[in-house]
Amino acid sequence: MMLPEVLVTGKSAPQSIPARELPLKSHEVAINTGPYSSSGLATAGFRSAKYLPEEWLTNNYNKFYQAFADRDNAERIRHESKQLSAETEARTQRTQADATKKLGERLQDIHFWKSELHREIEDLTAETNLLVAQKMRLERALDATEVPYSITTDNLQCRERRIGSDLVKDAVEEELLKEAELIRSVQELLKRTLEQTICQIRSNRECKQNLEMDWSDKFEAYNTDVKCGKYNNQSTDVQYHLSSAKFEDNSSTPESWAQFSHDNIYKAERERTASIKLRSLIDNLLQDTSEDLRVQCAAVNTAFAQRCEEMNDAKAKLEEHLKKILQEIGSQERNISALKQAIKDKEAPMKVAQTRLYQRTFRPNVELCRDPVQFTLVSEVGEISDSVESLQRSLSEAEQSLRNMEDTRMTLEKEIAIKTNSLFIDQEKCLTHRTRYPTVIKLSGY
Template identity: 30%
Template sequence: MEPKTCPEICPANAVPQQPKEYLKAGQSRGPENPHASPYVPGMIKPPEPKVYPPDAPPRYLPQPTDSTSGDILGMGPIGPWAAGHLDWTPHAGTTGVRPVVDKYSITRYSTGEWRQHNQFMLTPRATDKAKNAEISFRREIKATNENLDRKQDETNKNLGKRVKDLSYWKKQVEKTLQAMDDEIEALDENRRKLKSACRILNLPEAISKECLELRTNRYEPDLVRDDAEQELIKEVAIVGEIRRVFNNTLAKVEEQMANNRAAKAAIEQDWNDKMLCLKIDKQNLSMTPESPLLLYHPGVARWPENASNLEYWLHWCSESIKNCDEVRQKSENLRGDLMTAIVKGSQDMKIQADRTNMALAETVAATEELCEKLEETLKDNLQTIANVEKLLEHLKDELRKLGERTKLNMTRLHSRNFDRPNAENCRDEAQYALMSEAKLLKESIDAYNDKVRESEAIRSELMKYRGELEKEIACKRKSLNIDQDRLARVRAHMPTPEEFAAA
């Protein structure tokens, strides 16, 4: 722990000072010495008279030109001055700076200090105090006698003014108290409306969830997150947000109701205090020196420990009413926010319900159009299946005809290949024509078989597509039944904004 030091005597960051050097006996002061050169005959000047200003004080009193510094004195070649510094300089009392005593004298004070000492001795002290005290006491006695003569009238006047002020503030407090009573009743009525709106809010939430639950019964191809599904989900979310706003507002209402009751209790206490004080001051104002109930009460002429000043009392009266009015204004604003939350929330719910109904209507219309289109497609598919079956029968008939032609060609080639003898079994043009015909028949049969297989595959696909169309139509009919019939009956019970406002 560092030792504590005085910042003026022992500064922490003291700048080192060079030690002062003093002139020794017989040394010259340098340029400040008026007699820098040695004595020369004729250098002594005649005396010059001292000139004082016209408004200067007497010569034995301090002059404007006086100085208490010893630097004005120099030591020349002539003079009885001893070496060293004088002890009436700023270094007076410092060890080692006292002058050396010679055989003539020792100098201790300057002329300025001598004049200051004269002024101090000539200044009257106790005499002036006595004169001032006599004048002051006589003035105070006279003033006290005058004040005692008019003090009672002034006190009565102040008591009357005090009674008027108390009456004025009592009326203001009564108005504030009545306004707070009305506000508490109005806020309690709106609180009942908000609780009723919270109960009504369960109905649209149940309707929205029921609609979402019903739409889960759609068949798989229609289990899509369409616009109607989005609006229903948003409707449930909006109901949850409105409930959150209602609950938060209800919590604020409960808190504000407690604040209103506290403000009412405070203003009632203030009204009770003012009534009691007004009764006391009216009784004091009616008293006179001839009243029979006047007694000595020693020790009452003092301020009570809990006494307040007039400024604080005025501030208290205005602040008491102001605080109550601020609480009442907050309550009025909260009532406005409460009704706004109910009205706007019900309107938002109605708008969202309209959006949901519109999305459902668009979904129903699109589903109906799709269902009609699917039925037309099914009819075309059935007609196409019939056409493909007819084509397949025609291809089979052509295959049978090709079979007859093939038997004819094979019979001819067999008889020519095995029945002609020796050199007659030659590759003539007829043989080439039969071989070419056999090749063409084989290619045609293969092509017709490919066409038959392709036709059968097409018919199989058409039959499969027919089943898919019939299943899709049944799915759309199911979705229409849910969205158009069942949801409409459920959503017919959706509450209106008027029901919320009249809750």
């Protein structure tokens, strides 16, 4: 039957045995003075290292109790170990399943942001390509303005070769100067817009590069997590990594991780919106500038047409006046010839009258009388002299008129030559050159 002192579990059972029941050692037996002790000289050598029966029983009981306690403790440990193993196994399985689930959720998050990044990369790439096309339009439009500018400057230089009174700052020159100033303004505007477009393309490509780097990192992280998600307890390529269970110093938080991609996408969307607005601005700019240039070109052509019409009309009137002047010069020349002949015709009557008067001065004595014949002859000489004097005055006036008409004829011929030269410059040079003026489509960069 089990004693009350040994009804304990664990290693503390031996400690519950009273100290009086512990076996005595040999030197203690030798000095024992109890009721069963023997201290006779005859038995001294046989009692020095032996136990008593009670000590032997006590010792056996102690061994039994110790074995029982060890078995009981071992059974408890086995039970607890089995329970602990089951609990740790279940907890490990739950933790592993939770980690696998978290990996799946993480894969979904990475896939979401990777898809958003990929979508934004495609949109930004497409927008950048459209903006590059607009940049090429701007370059072509800027190159196309060189032709109108060369035409305008050539027209101005050609019109500098007008001579005389036609070298005037007329409506055509004013329109040409307006056209040259407009073309220079358009070129400056196109250059500034081109520089802005280049900067926007650079910004788009920088954002695209950031998005691609972010997408590449997420692609690599996605593949890594997919690989991690495929690991299980039966995997053969797993091993210990003792220093892996720690947080890296440069690691990010989920919030900062998501914010990083969000910021990249936000910046890309902002640049894409700016690029769309810039493309719309370029469209409107090219359309407006091309229309303005063509409107000014039409104004210049209209001014040229009006000026040419005015010069043709002036030239026709000059030619008509020259024709009349030539006719009048011919008539005046004939008139001068007639006046000279008339003056010459008065020489014979003047000689006759003067000869008569001279001969009558030889009348003798009283016959030298102032008779009516004498008065008539004197009057005839005076009349002929007055007639000759009148004819000479008329001849002088006719000759002066002829000289004036000759000067006018030369002036008219010079003016006609000037008008012919001006018409040749405006019609043959300028207007012919202006037929090379680019169309609206060419000026729009297409």
